[in-house]
Amino acid sequence: xxxxxxxxxxxxxxxxxxxxxxxxxxxxxxxxxxxxxxxxxxxxxxxxxxxxxxxxxxxxxxxxxxxxxxxxxxxxxxxxxxxxxxxxxxxxxxxxxxxxxxxxxxxxxxxxxxxxxxxxxxxxxxxxxxxxxxxxxxxxxxxxxxxxxxxxxxxxxxxx
Amino acid sequence: xxxxxxxxxxxxxxxxxxxxxxxxxxxxxxxxxxxxxxxxxxxxxxxxxxxxxxxxxxxxxxxxxxxxxxxxxxxxxxxxxxxxxxxxxxxxxxxxxxxxxxxxxxxxxxxxxxxxxxxxxxxxxxxxxxxxxxxxxxxxxxxx
Numbered sequence: 001x002x003x004x005x006x007x008x009x010x011x012x013x014x015x016x017x018x019x020x021x022x023x024x025x026x027x028x029x030x031x032x033x034x035x036x037x038x039x040x041x042x043x044x045x046x047x048x049x050x051x052x053x054x055x056x057x058x059x060x061x062x063x064x065x066x067x068x069x070x071x072x073x074x075x076x077x078x079x080x081x082x083x084x085x086x087x088x089x090x091x092x093x094x095x096x097x098x099x100x101x102x103x104x105x106x107x108x109x110x111x112x113x114x115x116x117x118x119x120x121x122x123x124x125x126x127x128x129x130x131x132x133x134x135x136x137x138x139x140x141x142x143x144x145x146x147x148x149x150x151x152x153x154x155x156x157x158x159x160x
Numbered sequence: 161x162x163x164x165x166x167x168x169x170x171x172x173x174x175x176x177x178x179x180x181x182x183x184x185x186x187x188x189x190x191x192x193x194x195x196x197x198x199x200x201x202x203x204x205x206x207x208x209x210x211x212x213x214x215x216x217x218x219x220x221x222x223x224x225x226x227x228x229x230x231x232x233x234x235x236x237x238x239x240x241x242x243x244x245x246x247x248x249x250x251x252x253x254x255x256x257x258x259x260x261x262x263x264x265x266x267x268x269x270x271x272x273x274x275x276x277x278x279x280x281x282x283x284x285x286x287x288x289x290x291x292x293x294x295x296x297x298x299x300x301x302x303x304x
Contacts, residue, residue, distance in 0.1 A: 022206055023206060033192060059195070082282050083284060084284045087275060090270055097263055097267060
């Protein structure tokens with residue numbers, strides 16, 4: 001059981017799994033809400049203290065995508081907590097749905113375009129980093145300069 | 161679900177079937193709106209069992225020829241609210257069969273329902289963008 005870093009890679013590997021075991025492979029999406037943790041977040045070093053406390057009061061939700069083939073026992077998982085990714089993930093499910101239905105492959109272009117458009121915005125982890133940047137104003141321009149390319153997806157530079 | 165609706169002979173019935181699925185799925189999401197815990201499970205898989213009876217011989221045949229279905233097959237979509245065991249009475253199970261021709265439309269609506277339903281996810285961080293804008297304006301002012 002493996003957690004995969006990017007949704008793009010998850011999609012690719014899931015598609016391969018469906019292609020090789022089209023009959024038994026299924027894709028499950030789990031949306032789960034869990035109560036806020038009593039403890040503070042595991043990154044106390046972050047200076048964005050107000051942010052951390054704010055986040056800890058609201059319930060946390062996550063989406064977990066899993067492609068599982070009971071015959072070979074392969075499971076591919078991807079997990080995220082970002083609302084910005086939902087539409088891209090459902091798009092991925094649609095692509096896998098086409099594979100499951102044994103429809104001819106779509107032009108890959110479409111999916112990637114959408115990912116491109118959304119990627120720079122879906123930068124949750126960078127949020128804390130950026131908040132740190134806000135503290136020291138001298139560093140700020142550097143931070144904002146690197147941010148657009150470093151948006152989560154390994155789009156241009158493959159940063160993550 | 162009758163065989164007729166499954167095979168998609170009547171578009172009217174099909175529309176109604178999918179509309180009903182989405183309405184009920186939205187209800188499941190809505191039931192968790194202000195809750196602090198709970199899960200919604202959605203799953204999809206090839207729906208071969210409806211067209212081919214799942215006897216050992218057909219299964220073996222399919223496993224042997226995995227990539228060569230004679231024609232596009234429908235897919236089976238399932239959804240539950242994750243209640244089991246002690247809460248079995250309140251378990252909600254939904255399922256629908258989506259024909260290959262309906263797939264694009266289905267996933268478009270699916271995305272809508274999920275986006276509106278999954279409200280407890282971390283929202284997009286807009287403060288960052290605002291900050292950036294401010295900085296840019298500031299820099300522009302200084303330059304001019």
